[in-house]
Structures are given as C-alpha cells and as structure tokens.
Amino acid sequence: MGWEIERRFLVQVDEHVWVGLGEGYHLRQGYVRNGEPSVRVRFGEPEGPRLTCKSGKGVRRKEVETTVPDDVAQALLMAAEDRTIEKIRFKLGPWELDRFLGALDGLALLEIELEHESEVIPEPPEGVKVLREVTDDSRFVSGKLARMSSKKQRKLVRKVYKEVKGWKGLNG
Numbered sequence: 604m605g606w607e608i609e610r611r612f613l614v615q616v617d618e619h620v621w622v623g624l625g626e627g628y629h630l631r632q633g634y635v636r637n638g639e640p641s642v643r644v645r646f647g648e649p650e651g652p653r654l655t656c657k658s659g660k661g662v663r664r665k666e667v668e669t670t671v672p673d674d675v676a677q678a679l680l681m682a683a684e685d686r687t688i689e690k691i692r693f694k695l696g697p698w699e700l701d702r703f704l705g706a707l708d709g710l711a712l713l714e715i716e717l718e719h720e721s722e723v724i725p726e727p728p729e730g731v732k733v734l735r736e737v738t739d740d741s742r743f744v745s746g747k748l749a750r751m752s753s754k755k756q757r758k759l760v761r762k763v764y765k766e767v768k769g770w771k772g773l774n775g
Contacts (some may be wrong), residue, residue, distance in 0.1 A: 608718070688705070
C-alpha cells in the first residue's frame, strides 16, 4: 500500500484556454464502494482501466492502484450503477486539470501530486485562475460527487463558484 499526497484547487479557466489545450484524456469512473476505503474503476487512462482503493482524508491518503482487464473493469463499472462521473483530464507539467462533464459541467479542478506535505507548490498553469483550495472540502471528493443526483450536482457547481471569496493564494 502506498501514499498519495495531493492537493486540489477549484479553478476558473477561460474558454479560449480550454480550446488551446487539445483533447486531453476522457475519463469515466465508477464507484463500487464509497466510504472507507473507496473503490473506484476508471476508464480512459493511457495504461488501460485502473482499479483504485483509497482511504483517509485531506492531503495524505492511503492508495492502492492497479491496471485490470477490460472485462473486469466493465463488470465493476456495472456494479457502480449510477455512481459515476466523467471528466476530461489535461496534463500540464506537474499539474492535472479536470473539466467535468454532464451535470457537473462547469466544474474545473486543478490537482498536483507531491513528494511530501510541506512541498512548495509551483505556479498554476498560465490561463488557469485558482479560486481556492478544496483539498479538505469533502464536497469535492469524486466518490461523493458521483453519489449526488444530477440536480444536486448542478446546484453544487453553481454554489461553489458563487461562494469564492477571501482566497489567500497557493502557499499562503
């Protein structure tokens, strides 16, 4: 079992920036189990379908991940039923920028994996405006997003962009 040290940020990206990013990776992920640990299957990774177990909260979480055969991944996705989300992921240097699809359209998150929790975070990619950190905000846990109804997903996207204020920056 390994550790994932990751920080996530709610961001705003201008439409012309999205267009310039190209296609990205279309990811579809289903949550077979929410809670501790969460069990997720994801399609769209360059290595093939991935099965991931995660536990913990915040910046540092336990993580086990492996590639699985397509038929196993399909069976797990069926078991996830409607607990799925879709997004387009763009690799931007050390950053990953996610543009959510479906009822979460409009939500954009920027993530970075770190070597240690106190690591200084690099500047975000050009054209990506960081609004606030959401690493410790449980509303942005993908499994929780997947459990929400479409109506609640749309409402969340509207709400989180309205409530941004008083942000002090990446390292402050």
